[in-house]
Amino acid sequence: MSRVLLNARNHVVRKYNPFTHRGVDVLKEENKVADVIAHSKGVVSEIVIGKKQNLKAKKVEKYGNFVKVRHDNGYFTLYAHLSDVCVHVGQSVSQGDVLGRMGNSGKTKQTCLHFEVRNRKDKKRNPVKYLDQDFLIKEDSKYLHYRGFICGENCWQDLVKEEEQYIGVFGYKLGGIFIETNIEDLQFRVYKNRKWSPFVSVNQEALLQEKEGIQGFQIKSNVKLLYRVHVLDSGWTDWFFSTLFYENVLEQENFIDGIQICVRKE
Ligand SMILES: [Zn+2]
CATH class of the missing domain: 2.70.70.10 (Glucose Permease (Domain IIA))
Structure with missing residues (x-):
């Protein structure tokens, strides 16, 4: 009916x-x-x-x-x-x-x-x-899909939709990030050449592409997300919370070759 x-x-x-x-x-x-x-x-x-x-x-x-x-x-x-x-x-x-x-x-x-x-x-x-x-109810459940721009190969990866997966190819600098999500207040930025980019809002343009590799990555949102980065020739950092972003400033000397974002993981 x-x-x-x-x-x-x-x-x-x-x-x-x-x-x-x-x-x-x-x-x-x-x-x-x-x-x-x-x-x-x-x-x-x-x-x-x-x-x-x-x-x-x-x-x-x-x-x-x-x-x-x-x-x-x-x-x-x-x-x-x-x-x-x-x-x-x-x-x-x-x-x-x-x-x-x-x-x-x-x-x-x-x-x-x-x-x-x-x-x-x-x-x-x-x-x-x-x-x-x-x-x-699905309307309320959060999702986040993302992909990375691989500098060495000069191309975007396929969209990653699974929580266990990450973006990036180890050994290659990550140059850009694209995010699609229904988390409406999510914003992110990247650190490069000792400077942070402006925050990119997913409702405007969830795409951040850099010709050179990025050395920092940050998310802010009132929704609690966990994320970490993989540092070239080093390994994964600890997990960061999107809700505590001022404490999570991550500025690496080295380049980043992987990023993992989790929506549901506690
Ligand atoms: Zn009509």
């Missing part, structure tokens, strides 16, 4: 597209109109009413009448093109509570529900899997 339409199954009329349509449009089966319900427990954070169909609408006007709900896990859901809204801002809602009625307000050629899911930073996520199911 639908998690967003009352007593109905979802019939998708316009799919999610990461570039052109960052929501999903649904109707009740057999293209019928339905009441729109809260996907999960939460608090109504925003509503807009009084809008009509407007095929020239831009930006937020495209939504027409809409309801936005903030959920306990920090995620938001947004329900747009409604004809009626029957909740108010600040109202607590339970899963399945009616929020309004499907309509064609805003920029839509047909009556449908435009449904969006947004993360804690209000960034749109693919909502398709949530049409029929609860927020997955």
